[in-house]
Amino acid sequence: MAHDHEHEHEHEKTEGDDSPVVGIDLGTTNSLVAVVEYGIPRVLLSREGERMIPSVVTIHDGKPTVGYAAKREKIRRPGETVFSAKRLLGRGLEDIAGIQGQLPYEVLRGEDGQLRIKVGENLFTAIEISAMILRELKASAEAALGKTVKRAVITVPAYFNDSQRQATRAAGRLAGLEVLRIVNEPTAASLAYGLQQKKQGIIAVYDLGGGTFDLSILKLRDGIFEVLATHGNTQLGGDDLDRAIARKMAEEVKLATKIDLFSSPLQTAAVLEASEKLKIALSESERAMFSVDLCIGAGKRFEREWTVSEFNSLVKPLLLETRESCFHALDDAELTFEDITDVVLVGGPTRLKIVQQTAEEIFGRVPNTSVHPDEVVAMGAAIQADILAGNNQEFLLLDVVPLSLGIETYGGLMEPLIPRNSRIPTSARESFTTFVDNQTGVDVHVLQGEREKASDNRSLARFKLKGIEPSPAGFPRVEVTFLIDADGILQVEARDLRSGKEASVEVKPSFGLAEAEIETMLETAKSNELSDLDFKRWIEVRNQAEPVLRAAEKKIPDAFRLLPREEAEKIESICRTMRQAIERQDSAGVQNLKYELNAATTRLAERVIAEALQKAP
Ligand code: AMP
Numbered sequence: 001m002a003h004d005h006e007h008e009h010e011h012e013k014t015e016g017d018d019s020p021v022v023g024i025d026l027g028t029t030n031s032l033v034a035v036v037e038y039g040i041p042r043v044l045l046s047r048e049g050e051r052m053i054p055s056v057v058t059i060h061d062g063k064p065t066v067g068y069a070a071k072r073e074k075i076r077r078p079g080e081t082v083f084s085a086k087r088l089l090g091r092g093l094e095d096i097a098g099i100q101g102q103l104p105y106e107v108l109r110g111e112d113g114q115l116r117i118k119v120g121e122n123l124f125t126a127i128e129i130s131a132m133i134l135r136e137l138k139a140s141a142e143a144a145l146g147k148t149v150k151r152a153v154i155t156v157p158a159y160f161n162d163s164q165r166q167a168t169r170a171a172g173r174l175a176g177l178e179v180l181r182i183v184n185e186p187t188a189a190s191l192a193y194g195l196q197q198k199k200q201g202i203i204a205v206y207d208l209g210g211g212t213f214d215l216s217i218l219k220l221r222d223g224i225f226e227v228l229a230t231h232g233n234t235q236l237g238g239d240d241l242d243r244a245i246a247r248k249m250a251e252e253v254k255l256a257t258k259i260d261l262f263s264s265p266l267q268t269a270a271v272l273e274a275s276e277k278l279k280i281a282l283s284e285s286e287r288a289m290f291s292v293d294l295c296i297g298a299g300k301r302f303e304r305e306w307t308v309s310e311f312n313s314l315v316k317p318l319l320l321e322t323r324e325s326c327f328h329a330l331d332d333a334e335l336t337f338e339d340i341t342d343v344v345l346v347g348g349p350t351r352l353k354i355v356q357q358t359a360e361e362i363f364g365r366v367p368n369t370s371v372h373p374d375e376v377v378a379m380g381a382a383i384q385a386d387i388l389a390g391n392n393q394e395f396l397l398l399d400v401v402p403l404s405l406g407i408e409t410y411g412g413l414m415e416p417l418i419p420r421n422s423r424i425p426t427s428a429r430e431s432f433t434t435f436v437d438n439q440t441g442v443d444v445h446v447l448q449g450e451r452e453k454a455s456d457n458r459s460l461a462r463f464k465l466k467g468i469e470p471s472p473a474g475f476p477r478v479e480v481t482f483l484i485d486a487d488g489i490l491q492v493e494a495r496d497l498r499s500g501k502e503a504s505v506e507v508k509p510s511f512g513l514a515e516a517e518i519e520t521m522l523e524t525a526k527s528n529e530l531s532d533l534d535f536k537r538w539i540e541v542r543n544q545a546e547p548v549l550r551a552a553e554k555k556i557p558d559a560f561r562l563l564p565r566e567e568a569e570k571i572e573s574i575c576r577t578m579r580q581a582i583e584r585q586d587s588a589g590v591q592n593l594k595y596e597l598n599a600a601t602t603r604l605a606e607r608v609i610a611e612a613l614q615k616a617p
Pocket of ligand 1: 027028029030208209210237238239280283346347348349350351352
């Protein structure tokens with residue numbers, strides 16, 4: 001296989017419209033909109049007069065209500081209230097198996113494979129729900145600025161995959177916004193932080209949100225913000241702390257009263273809400289009360305006081321899971337803890353002392369909290385928006401892809417085209433060929449992940465390139481091009497150089513894929529490095545042996561015609577044993593038999609040539 005990598009970089013575009021470009025932090029729990037005016041970023045007040053809009057939507061009689069008003073309805077109308085919709089954006093039913101039981105609304109798979117959220121009698125996609133929140137943010141910004149807002153930059157967790165990014169973009173479009181750029185939340189945070197500090201250095205952004213954790217390492221130098229590495233956990237966030245409290249409380253209630261607190265969606269919503277309240281209260285005081293209705297409407301309450309230290313010991317093991325991502329990211333950036341000049345905290349849960357302490361323990365330095373952690377992402381989005389609007393030439397933002405992207409090659413191997421932590425936008429091109437004679441089509445299977453075996457990676461898309469001119473195996477040249485735009489969205493193109501035939505795919509939301517989670521993928525990639533290598537070696541041995549064996553099998557009738565019977569039988573028997581060795585995946589056996597077969601067929605080859613020469617005129 002011939003390989004010819006090409007990496008190219010694009011530069012930031014400026015737009016010719018003078019309407020304001022806002023920055024939006026579309027959060028799991030809260031969302032914010034900000035804008036840069038006269039070079040200064042500021043958060044815009046919502047139509048409810050608040051700095052944040054809870055990412056909660058109630059749909060009653062077909063009319064959506066968003067924000068605090070919806071949040072108040074959450075307990076009264078759990079069947080009509082949707083929150084944490086961000087956790088469902090761009091996901092399939094299998095992806096959310098772990099959280100489905102904890103959502104107080106029903107999630108189904110629609111006919112198109114996309115998830116549907118049941119709200120009252122109606123079904124909505126997570127894109128539609130997110131668009132309602134975005135529409136509210138747009139309206140708030142328009143009210144605050146007194147101008148129409150048509151363009152925005154929206155942030156997403158660094159670990160959002162292509163389908164989640166596409167879904168976020170789709171929600172923006174549905175809300176009537178032109179989404180100029182999708183920016184990673186930690187990158188936006190460091191932009192806001194860096195702008196304020198105007199300094200050089202290497203920043204670690206410790207970002208614990210409602211449902212995800214990300215650690216990003218950025219280098220700031222001469223106005224250039226460069227993301228060196230990023231690593232995250234898509235299944236760890238503030239909501240998990242709530243669930244830990246809820247589980248503990250449910251156990252106690254069950255012991256004392258036999259009542260099951262998770263018996264209905266209504267009750268589950270109430271327990272989770274009470275748990276979140278307790279958590280937030282414990283970020284401000286040493287003691288707080290957990291209080292929930294035992295039987296909603298019946299006036300029977302369960303109350304129990306918590307201390308910070310009880311809460312801390314409950315959640316500490318969960319928080320320590322963030323350490324893994326920190327190690328990984330440093331490793332990828334080829335840095336050590338000593339190289340980090342600042343640790344910046346982002347996300348609601350980082351207001352908890354125990355989270356700050358955990359970050360401090362991991363990095364051995366006190367985190368910098370000079371920018372408000374709730375607002376830093378929206379401010380950064382506004383700064384990026386300002387840069388894209390062409391108002392700020394002082395800064396340049398360089399971001400990276402979090403996981404390697406590649407294709408499946410013959411034998412089930414992953415061939416990475418774009419290694420993880422490559423800077424975006426980027427592109428790569430590689431040539432492949434056919435493995436079987438007269439093959440007229442190739443399957444292009446696009447993969448994301450770090451494992452050698454194709455099936456161990458995440459499958460992003462599949463498409464077929466047809467119309468390759470029939471020729472012997474190894475002759476056609478199929479060029480595969482990967483293009484990642486500044487949003488981190490991937491486009492893959494395959495082209496047969498001889499016929500000029502091409503096929504391409506923009507990686508569409510791959511709803512409904514059974515997917516091992518990204519962070520476990522990275523971890524299992526590490527722990528399986530050796531067996532992966534064995535597998536890779538085996539495939540290479542097999543790919544070399546197969547054509548030799550096939551050629552020999554084809555010539556068996558010639559052998560019986562041209563060689564003494566024993567010799568022909570020997571060739572036949574080696575072929576048979578070699579087939580069996582391939583089926584057993586016996587690498588050493590296949591290697592030996594290949595040499596044996598070569599030796600055994602030398603005389604046959606000579607005879608075949610001699611015969612051909614004799615026949616020649
Ligand atoms: P974010 O995605 O950054 O909006 O974070 C949302 C998460 O932060 C949710 O799990 C909230 O419960 C949590 N959160 C918000 N405020 C606080 C606080 N003061 N203390 C602890 N957690 C908080």
